[in-house]
Amino acid sequence: MNFPYGIPMTFASLGLIEPLLRALEALGYQTPTPVQTQAIPPVLAGRDLMAAAQTGTGKTAGFALPLLQRLTMEGPKVAPNSIRALVLAPTRELADQVHESIRQYAEHLPLSTYAAYGGVSINPQMMKLRKGVDVLVATPGRLLDLYRQKAIRFSQLQTLILDEADRMLDLGFAEELRGIYAVLPKQRQTLLFSATFSDEIRLLAAQMLNDPLTIEVSPRNVAASSVKQWVVTVDKKRKADLFIHLMKKHRWGQVLVFAKTRVGVDQLVDRLQGLGLNADGIHGDKPQATRQRALDRFKSNEVKILVATDVAARGLDIDDLPTVVNLDLPIVAEDYIHRIGRTGRAGQTGEAISLVCADEVELLSAIEVLTRQTLERKEEPDFEPEHRVPSTDASGQILKKPKKPKKPKVSSSKRNLGKWVDSGESEPTPAVKPVRKVPVFNTGPRKKKP
Incomplete structure (x- = not known):
């Protein structure tokens, strides 16, 4: 498909199917953003993608819409404890946000979606995965926990998406990403989204992506001076x-x-x-x-x-x-x-x-x-x-907000003294406890050792 990148067009002209167009219309989406315009056709075509796109550019729809279309049009029904697409996000909050967007886009599609992350019990997540999930959004640590518990298999995985990959590295998830990479099928589509292309991101892309198309998009960020x-x-x-x-x-x-x-x-x-x-x-x-x-x-x-x-x-x-x-x-x-x-x-x-x-x-x-x-x-x-x-x-x-300085510990006697000084009253008479007599043993002369 010859695609004129950067030229405004409609979602229909990008090749999206009718159920997705209906969902977008209900959400009030009218014109694709630049990242959507550039990302959707190659993702639909099965290409790996490396995109520099910040929050606010519409990148979630840029990868979610073609992903959902491919899952609907291609591949078998999801098997128990399996997933067909995996979106990795650096934080629980972002995982929730991305999942909610995907759920809205998939409103009229026969696909299941779910979000899994740490900080909550793993048991309900394991139960949810028993029937299999088409699209799983997860944080790296919780995904590995689920894998080690044998709650998830990757044999059906078609697409891997790394969302905000730079933040994942900043938060120290490099080791977890290596562990996930080691257990995923080699034959898959991989999409990587990052705010910038640092040396670390380029190295990660070289390891996980296959001949990716590279796009860079700046956000529309003009607020009226008035x-x-x-x-x-x-x-x-x-x-x-x-x-x-x-x-x-x-x-x-x-x-x-x-x-x-x-x-x-x-x-x-x-x-x-x-x-x-x-x-x-x-x-x-x-x-x-x-x-x-x-x-x-x-x-x-x-x-x-x-x-x-x-x-x-x-x-x-x-x-x-x-x-x-x-x-x-x-x-x-x-x-x-x-x-x-x-x-x-x-x-x-x-x-x-x-x-x-x-x-x-x-x-x-x-x-x-x-x-x-x-x-x-x-x-x-x-x-x-x-x-x-x-x-x-x-x-x-x-x-991060500065920690409040710890107050030095003050003994009870010093606290009481302070109260007395501040009050201006006469010095209190200290309470004297009677001393208990301690029994004394062996007070007689010592016997010489033989």
């Missing part, structure tokens, strides 16, 4: 309280709020309506007619606060929206650009405020790398987080 952006750090459980406080403090007129989940949307809307505020919510579980009605009421300024998920808000276009609030940071960094791009339009200024908790520091770091800026941080009085958010910067470095 949008003032800042972060307010807060504990997760107090985000809704902080939003309500900020809304009243700054007297926001109309505000679009983004939440990560459908449950999160419903909970915040219920809370706001319970306070008598004019709020509505949209997400994928609501009928299209209901969502459209809420969008229309928000556009006409009948609704002052609209809470939405990323997918549900696609197509929302308001020229004079003053404020966007990220109750939760987006899983995909590029969605941050889409979110805040809904304010500061048509010559107007806007503001984008993100309420960030400690669990979201990696998402915040990815956004700062994508936008090439360190976002201004603030703390709101009475909402200072107990769990501090580590420092981040535009280089992607996450600086």
